[in-house]
Amino acid sequence: MDGHGHSAEAMFYSLMNFLKEMDLDIKDCRGQSYDNASNMSGKYNGLQAKIKEISPHAEYVPCFAHSFGQSAVECCKEAVNFFCFIENVYVFFSAPTHRRGLLKKKLLESGGSLPVVKQLSETRWSARADAVDSLFKSFNPILEALDNISNDVEQKPETRHKAVGLMSTMEKLETSFMLVLWNKLLQRINLTSVSLQKANLDLYTARSLVQSLADFIMDMRSDTEFLNLEKLAKELNESETYYSETHRAPKRSRKYDYSKNQDTSYDELTPGQKFKISTFFPIIDNLVSALGKRQQAYASLQNKFGVFREMKNTPNLSPDIINPL
Structure with missing residues (x-):
C-alpha cells in the first residue's frame, strides 16, 4: 500500500x-x-x-505486541535505560569483526554453548526474550570481552571508552537486577505472545491467556520476590551494593517542598528499598495496568461476538435467546 x-x-x-x-x-x-x-x-x-x-x-483492538511492548519498555526511566543498554551491547559487538570474534572466543572458553548477544525488536517478544536471555546467560564472558577491549592499547580511544562505559553499567547491581527481572518476565510474556498468535485462537481463550499473564506478574509484586531476585542479581554480578550506595546523590532543594516529612522517610530507606519502590514496583504495576487495558478491549469484543461461541457449544439456541445477545 x-x-x-x-x-x-x-x-x-x-x-x-x-x-x-x-x-x-x-x-x-x-x-x-x-x-x-x-x-x-x-x-x-x-x-x-x-x-x-x-x-x-x-x-x-489494540495490537498486543505493539501496545504492550511500548508499555513494558517505557514504564519507568530505569526500564528505558536498561533496554537502551541491551541494544548498545549488541551494537558494540555486531560491527567490527575483531570485537565479535573476541566475544565468541570468550563464549567458547566458558563452555561453547552460550548464546551471542542478540538484537532487540519493538514488536517481536521472542526477539526481546532472546536478547535479554543471551546477556543473562553470557554475562561473565561479555564482561571479560569488554575488559579485554578496554585494556587493549591497539584499539581506538573511542572504542576503549565505550567498552569502559558498558562495563561500568554491567557492574552495577541495578543492571543485574533488571537483567534477572526482565529475563523472568519476558520468558513468560513470550509464551503468552506465541499463544495469542495461534490461528485458531478465540476471544475467550485470549482473555484467559492475558488474565493468566496478569496474575503471574501481579504475584511477583511482593517483598519476598524482590529479595529472591536481588539474591540472584548479586550472585550474577558478584556485587553486594547498589550504585547509589557508593555514589552520593545530589541533595534536592526543599525551598518549595511541601512534603518534607514524606521525603525524609524516603531518604531513610536503604538503597535496595528505594530501588524496589522507584523501579521494581512501577514496572510490575505498569505491566499489570497495560494488560488490564487489553482485557477491556477483549471483553468488549466478547460481549458483542461471544454469541458465536455459545452457538457452537449450544447448537439448539432459540431466537429468543440469540436476539438479546
Missing part, C-alpha cells in the same frame, strides 16, 4: 485508495488493529476513528 504521510488523514486516504484498487468495500470490515500511536488508535481523530465513521462495525 502506497504511503502518503503519517497523519491519520493521509493513512486513511492511502487505505481507501488501496481498497478501491482491490475492489473491497470498507463497509464489510469487521475488525481493525494497530499500535498505540495516536495517529492510528486515536479514539476521535485516529485512523481507527475515521474508519468507524463509515464502517461502524469495524471494531478496533
Whole structure:
C-alpha cells in the first residue's frame, strides 16, 4: 500500500485508495488493529476513528505486541535505560569483526554453548526474550570481552571508552537486577505472545491467556520476590551494593517542598528499598495496568461476538435467546 504521510488523514486516504484498487468495500470490515500511536488508535481523530465513521462495525483492538511492548519498555526511566543498554551491547559487538570474534572466543572458553548477544525488536517478544536471555546467560564472558577491549592499547580511544562505559553499567547491581527481572518476565510474556498468535485462537481463550499473564506478574509484586531476585542479581554480578550506595546523590532543594516529612522517610530507606519502590514496583504495576487495558478491549469484543461461541457449544439456541445477545 502506497504511503502518503503519517497523519491519520493521509493513512486513511492511502487505505481507501488501496481498497478501491482491490475492489473491497470498507463497509464489510469487521475488525481493525494497530499500535498505540495516536495517529492510528486515536479514539476521535485516529485512523481507527475515521474508519468507524463509515464502517461502524469495524471494531478496533489494540495490537498486543505493539501496545504492550511500548508499555513494558517505557514504564519507568530505569526500564528505558536498561533496554537502551541491551541494544548498545549488541551494537558494540555486531560491527567490527575483531570485537565479535573476541566475544565468541570468550563464549567458547566458558563452555561453547552460550548464546551471542542478540538484537532487540519493538514488536517481536521472542526477539526481546532472546536478547535479554543471551546477556543473562553470557554475562561473565561479555564482561571479560569488554575488559579485554578496554585494556587493549591497539584499539581506538573511542572504542576503549565505550567498552569502559558498558562495563561500568554491567557492574552495577541495578543492571543485574533488571537483567534477572526482565529475563523472568519476558520468558513468560513470550509464551503468552506465541499463544495469542495461534490461528485458531478465540476471544475467550485470549482473555484467559492475558488474565493468566496478569496474575503471574501481579504475584511477583511482593517483598519476598524482590529479595529472591536481588539474591540472584548479586550472585550474577558478584556485587553486594547498589550504585547509589557508593555514589552520593545530589541533595534536592526543599525551598518549595511541601512534603518534607514524606521525603525524609524516603531518604531513610536503604538503597535496595528505594530501588524496589522507584523501579521494581512501577514496572510490575505498569505491566499489570497495560494488560488490564487489553482485557477491556477483549471483553468488549466478547460481549458483542461471544454469541458465536455459545452457538457452537449450544447448537439448539432459540431466537429468543440469540436476539438479546
